[in-house]
Amino acid sequence: MPCLTLRHDQPFSLDATLSCGQVFRWNRMDDSWWYGVVGDRVIRIRQDGNRLTYEGAPASFIVHYFSLDTDLVAILNSIDTDPFIHACIEKNRGLRLVRQPPWECTISYICSTNSNIPTIRRRIASIAEKFGKRIEFRGRVYHTFPEPSSIICEGHSGLTECRLGYRQSYVFGTSSSVTNAKDWANAISRLPYADARKELMTLEGVGPKAADCILLFAFQKYEAFPVDVWIRRIMAEHYLPELSADTPLTNRDYDTIHRFARRHFGNYCGWAQEYLYAGRVR
DNA sequence: GACCAGGAAGAGT
């Protein structure tokens, strides 16, 4: 079985990385192996200390997907600007942002609005099962995440059994407008953060928060700082006490939080966001 | 049953 030895000066935690809520298609089995579908591959991976054992993809793929080529120590040093974020970093040290496939990530966060994580996971799985390609791996069946043309192949009502609620028409609309996912993703990735964000927000069902998640998790725009109810709560409690945490989040407040985070945590504030989110109390 | 969840769109100001 292929394996990969991690540098001791570059921390990585597979568990923190896959259970922090940035991905929806990974499962940890009882024997501490993780199984996930990425692109057209099924990957099986586990960590024992500084050793990663895996199958389903070449080493280069693993390194790229988990951002193992990124200098995490330097990033953590740059965002470690106060005692609270310091505690969050210590709690989940080794958490890395992964590089998600952009199209799947986009639909995932369209499906995420006003929902909890188990529900989001079921929706993504349901879309993949219905429209994706079947893959067998170690005697079990998995599915790739479908292209836009596959998602719309049965018309609007084809999505009904995926139980997306009011997000159904967003998924259908966005899948209709993005005809070629690869070209679309290439075009977005060439844009600077602000322009890419505007472009993403032209898609149905993609607002400021979903756009920031997509930019952070799929396009490596690390200056994004997604603000959901948890982050808003944390920021109001620890950094911006003048913000109230229980009225609806306005665009103004969103912007205030983002600007503060960018100034306080720096250009890698997106990584700070993920450490804050991972440290949330449920 | 009430309340909440990695919010966004549309209508009305």
Place this chain on the structure above:
DNA sequence: ACTCTTCATGGT
């Protein structure tokens, strides 16, 4: 440019 309302589903 700001509120306010509504949206469908499932977890707790």
